[in-house]
Amino acid sequence: MKTSTRCVHLSEFEDQYGATVPPIYQTATFQQSSATEFGEYDYSRSGNPTRTVLETHLAELENGRHASAFASGMAAITALTRLLNSGDEIIAGNDLYGGTVRLLGQILPRQGIGVRYVDTSDVDAVRKAVSSRSKLLLVETPSNPFLRISDIRRLGELAHDAGAWLAVDNSMLSPIFQQPLDLGADFVIHSATKFLSGHSDITAGVIVTKSSELHEQIAFQQNAEGAGLSPFESWLLIRGLKTLSLRVERQNHSAARVAQFLQGVPEVKKVYHPSLIDHAARVVHLGQATGDGAVISFITGDEQFSKQIVEGTKLFSIAVSFGSVASTISLPYCMSHASIPPALRDQLAPPSDLVRLSVGIEDVDDLIEDLSLAIQSAIVCRGKVSKVAAARVC
Numbered sequence: 199m200k201t202s203t204r205c206v207h208l209s210e211f212e213d214q215y216g217a218t219v220p221p222i223y224q225t226a227t228f229q230q231s232s233a234t235e236f237g238e239y240d241y242s243r244s245g246n247p248t249r250t251v252l253e254t255h256l257a258e259l260e261n262g263r264h265a266s267a268f269a270s271g272m273a274a275i276t277a278l279t280r281l282l283n284s285g286d287e288i289i290a291g292n293d294l295y296g297g298t299v300r301l302l303g304q305i306l307p308r309q310g311i312g313v314r315y316v317d318t319s320d321v322d323a324v325r326k327a328v329s330s331r332s333k334l335l336l337v338e339t340p341s342n343p344f345l346r347i348s349d350i351r352r353l354g355e356l357a358h359d360a361g362a363w364l365a366v367d368n369s370m371l372s373p374i375f376q377q378p379l380d381l382g383a384d385f386v387i388h389s390a391t392k393f394l395s396g397h398s399d400i401t402a403g404v405i406v407t408k409s410s411e412l413h414e415q416i417a418f419q420q421n422a423e424g425a426g427l428s429p430f431e432s433w434l435l436i437r438g439l440k441t442l443s444l445r446v447e448r449q450n451h452s453a454a455r456v457a458q459f460l461q462g463v464p465e466v467k468k469v470y471h472p473s474l475i476d477h478a479a480r481v482v483h484l485g486q487a488t489g490d491g492a493v494i495s496f497i498t499g500d501e502q503f504s505k506q507i508v509e510g511t512k513l514f515s516i517a518v519s520f521g522s523v524a525s526t527i528s529l530p531y532c533m534s535h536a537s538i539p540p541a542l543r544d545q546l547a548p549p550s551d552l553v554r555l556s557v558g559i560e561d562v563d564d565l566i567e568d569l570s571l572a573i574q575s576a577i578v579c580r581g582k583v584s585k586v587a588a589a590r591v592c
């Protein structure tokens with residue numbers, strides 16, 4: 199079956215009363231038939247039927263065999279890093295989500311785990327960075343906010359030759375457009391808060407793998423540390439997944455139009471979207487993905503001007519995160535990437551004039567008009583800004 203069909207049909211779900219939607223098992227404990235006989239479930243930290251429906255569904259959508267759902271994307275990434283030991287090292291992309299950089303830079307060193315950042319769109323640079331200590335290669339493609347493309351197949355081979363795992367954070371594209379496990383990744387991780395949920399009403403995270411052995415370790419971790427997704431959030435995510443394909447297809451088409459519009463605006467210096475990347479990167483991208491996603495970034499060369507645009511839109515609301523049905527706009531330097539520690543900001547933070555959009559499911563002509571009006575009013579304001587106001591944006 200095609201992925202859009204699989205979004206709607208939960209293959210393994212069966213209910214004793216024939217409910218067409220999985221019930222929310224809002225319970226912490228499950229009764230045992232005796233003190234020595236255990237049923238399939240005993241305690242919701244270890245496992246919950248609603249979460250199991252979700253995990254089975256997520257594994258199928260990513261063409262994996264097992265999935266574990268967590269309370270947030272960061273909880274999922276944390277569980278993944280727990281597979282490493284003191285003395286091991288992570289090779290990570292240099293254009294990663296800010297919260298991931300914070301975890302890698304400020305928590306993992308305390309456990310004796312090292313991190314090296316490289317431009318993972320450059321396979322040779324990754325090859326040079328890998329050492330006998332490297333255990334995990336962690337990649338986002340397209341990256342965020344620069345939308346750089348990393349070659350999943352080649353990085354998978356490289357990681358495996360070095361005795362390391364490849365984990366791909368697939369939050370930007372979702373399994374509708376990219377299925378990294380089929381390209382050689384050992385793990386797919388998601389901030390399910392983004393496209394998978396699609397409604398900005400939960401935080402959730404996922405780890406999917408084809409390997410039963412690796413899954414056992416992740417599931418052990420999920421139970422031991424207690425960061426599994428709750429029954430109600432699991433239920434909401436199951437609901438969100440049904441429209442995943444419908445939503446992201448629409449968002450994908452609209453984003454391509456918005457990117458084209460922005461490219462035609464003289465005040466916009468550069469637009470970042472996978473539909474606009476150079477030929478070599480485009481070839482790699484189209485070799486592993488079938489869509490470009492709904493996140494677009496652009497720079498104007500003037501941080502005050504960018505701030506005016508962000509604050510001037512009406513349909514795009516100012517919010518961190520992306521992937522919701524409602525369009526959002528942000529200044530990552532001050533918002534999502536502000537969590538990058540000051541010492542790493544020069545190396546890893548986006549420029550302060552960079553604006554990021556997440557295109558929702560509204561009518562695309564309305565979205566373009568909204569952006570156009572915000573840009574026009576920012577142009578009018580540009581001449582009037584006082585020196586004080588122009589000092590710093592955040």
Ligand SMILES: *Cc1c(COP(=O)(O)O)cnc(C)c1O
Pocket residue numbers: 270271272273295297298338342367369370388389390391392401402403519
């Ligand atoms: C948001 C995000 C995360 C973190 O997920 P949370 O659900 O916010 O914890 C990780 N990776 C990427 C690419 C993200 O965009």
